[in-house]
Amino acid sequence: xxxxxxxxxxxxxxxxxxxxxxxxxPGIDRAGGPKAGLAVETRALTKRYRNPWTLKVQRGIxxxxxxxxxxxxxxxxxxxxxxxTTTLKVLTGLHKATSGRAWLLGEPVDSIASRRRLGFxxxxxxxxxxxxxxxxxxxxxRLSGLGAHEADQRARHWLxxxxxxxxxxxLRKYSKGMLQRLGLASALLHEPELLILDEPMSGLDxxxxxxxxxxxxxxxxxxxxxxxxxxxxxxxxxxxxxxxIVVGGKLRRVATISELMNEARNQVHxxxxxxxxxxxxxxxxxxxxxxxxxxxxxxxxxDPTRLNEALDWLVRNGAGVRAVTPQxxxxxxxxxxxxxxxxxxxxxxxxx
Numbered sequence: 001x002x003x004x005x006x007x008x009x010x011x012x013x014x015x016x017x018x019x020x021x022x023x024x025x026p027g028i029d030r031a032g033g034p035k036a037g038l039a040v041e042t043r044a045l046t047k048r049y050r051n052p053w054t055l056k057v058q059r060g061i062x063x064x065x066x067x068x069x070x071x072x073x074x075x076x077x078x079x080x081x082x083x084x085t086t087t088l089k090v091l092t093g094l095h096k097a098t099s100g101r102a103w104l105l106g107e108p109v110d111s112i113a114s115r116r117r118l119g120f121x122x123x124x125x126x127x128x129x130x131x132x133x134x135x136x137x138x139x140x141x142r143l144s145g146l147g148a149h150e151a152d153q154r155a156r157h158w159l160x161x162x163x164x165x166x167x168x169x170x171l172r173k174y175s176k177g178m179l180q181r182l183g184l185a186s187a188l189l190h191e192p193e194l195l196i197l198d199e200p201m202s203g204l205d206x207x208x209x210x211x212x213x214x215x216x217x218x219x220x221x222x223x224x225x226x227x228x229x230x231x232x233x234x235x236x237x238x239x240x241x242x243x244x245i246v247v248g249g250k251l252r253r254v255a256t257i258s259e260l261m262n263e264a265r266n267q268v269h270x271x272x273x274x275x276x277x278x279x280x281x282x283x284x285x286x287x288x289x290x291x292x293x294x295x296x297x298x299x300x301x302x303d304p305t306r307l308n309e310a311l312d313w314l315v316r317n318g319a320g321v322r323a324v325t326p327q328x329x330x331x332x333x334x335x336x337x338x339x340x341x342x343x344x345x346x347x348x349x350x351x352x
Contacts (some may be wrong), residue, residue, distance in 0.1 A: 013247040030299060034103035039194050039225035040068035040091065045100035047086050060086035062249045064100070070193075072224040073216060075230060083249040084229040086197050091227075092120050105194055116145075120190035123199050125183040129172035133159050136171060137186055144190035151189075152276055158185035163211060176203040185211065188219075195219055197228035201235055213239050232330045245335065267327040268307055270299040276317035284310060296322065 024319035032042050061083040068074045078084050089095040091102060091109055107114035127136060134155050142153030159167050162181040174182065180203045187195060200216075201209050209232065211333060216226055216239050230236050237257055245253045275297050280288065287303040288310050297319070301310050304326070314321055 004300070007250065032101065033114075034106050037070060037107055038067050039070045039072070040066065040103070040227055042066045042091075042102040043100055044321050045087075045090065045102050046098045047083075047095060048098045059083075059249045060095075060256055061246070062091070064246075064249075064251055066251060066254070068225060068227050070225055071218050071220065072241050074228075075236040075237065075243040076227060076246065077222070077230070077233070077243055078246040082246045084246060085198055086198055086249075087246070088120075088122075090225075092118065092196060094122075107176075117193040119187035119190065119195045121183045121187045121197045121200055123202070125179070127171045127174075127179060127182065129170065132168050133164055133174075134167040134184060136182065137189055141189050142187040146190060154189050158189055161185065162215075163208075177205060177208050180204055181208065181211075184215065184345045188215070191225060195224055195226045195228075197226070199230060200228055201230055201232045209235055233335060238241055266304060268301040268304050269323075269327050270301060270310065270314065271298040271325070272297045272299065272314060272321040273320035274318070274323055276314055276319040278317040281313060283314065294307060300327075306350075 011027050032043075042064050045064040045066075046062055049058045049060055050056070051058065064083075064087060066087075070094075074302060076084050076087070085094065091104060093109055093115060096110070102109040104114040105117055128139075131139065134152070137158060138148075138151045141154055142148065144151075146154065158165060159165070159182075162185045164181055164185070171179070173183070180200070184197070184200060187197065195216075197216075200212050204212065213235055216228070219226055220239075240257065242254060242256050243260070244251060251351030273296055275290070275292070280290075284306070287301060287306060289300045289302070291298045291300065299310065299314070301307060305322070311321060311324070
């Protein structure tokens with residue numbers, strides 16, 4: 001007797017059947033929307049890591065609220081391990097946030113649309129070293145949506161623009177500084193509206209740093225938004241509209257350079273030939289500090305309003321005053337002040 005097989009009818013979708021909407025990813029809360037006029041926005045953005053061996057949770061960034069306006073250049077500063085690279089990786093979709101919300105150019109960072117107008121240079125970019133410079137940039141251009149001819153033309157233009165004239169040299173023969181220039185060219189090739197750079201000056205000589213500064217300033221003139229991290233504070237001071245300081249995964253300060261400088265305690269340096277003969281008055285000891293050098297003595301006056309009092313004492317006691325120079329606090333000094341206590345915060349973060 002022949003075996004009887006059940007007849008399986010194809011599934012028929014009911015007329016009122018609708019597929020359930022996919023649940024949002026675990027990282028980004030889609031409640032609410034981005035503010036108008038911002039290129040980058042985060043709200044309570046948090047990223048935590050769990051050590052696979054100890055199972056301890058370590059904080060990468062915690063409740064980060066950051067806003068970068070369109071056309072702005074913002075320097076993202078902090079000590080090593082403060083959370084700068086973690087922030088940039090979450091913004092570019094390389095990491096999933098633990099909680100919080102973030103947008104790039106009005107698009108949630110967990111959507112592909114947020115990366116269509118983005119140029120990104122990671123801290124440690126990877127290159128196919130069997131390609132030459134033109135081939136690599138053409139490949140990057142095609143991945144960014146350019147046609148073959150346009151990608152090739154832009155590749156040759158940007159190689160020259162970043163100072164790499166030999167487009168036929170294989171990447172395995174590039175120095176670290178040359179690879180850094182190539183990575184910057186690949187981030188700019190498709191003319192993005194938002195540029196995110198993680199340590200773009202790393203590995204560059206002074207000429208390379210100058211070229212990168214000029215490129216960033218050119219992008220600002222084109223109204224491209226630039227968010228970059230760096231440890232080279234003199235460069236940050238020259239090109240940024242604002243800076244954000246992150247310490248221990250938390251945003252400690254966002255301000256313009258001028259705001260920081262105005263809050264700083266400025267000094268006056270008084271250069272003298274020789275030292276005064278008399279003892280320093282008690283009234284000046286808390287604000288006037290001498291520093292001996294082989295051929296002169298420099299007095300650092302912490303209270304510029306008492307300059308005349310200090311000069312009068314120096315002249316009456318035989319010090320030959322050579323120069324009086326106002327000293328503005330450097331960004332490096334302000335940064336060091338803002339990150340004081342970092343070691344304690346880091347210990348607390350690692351033990352959390």
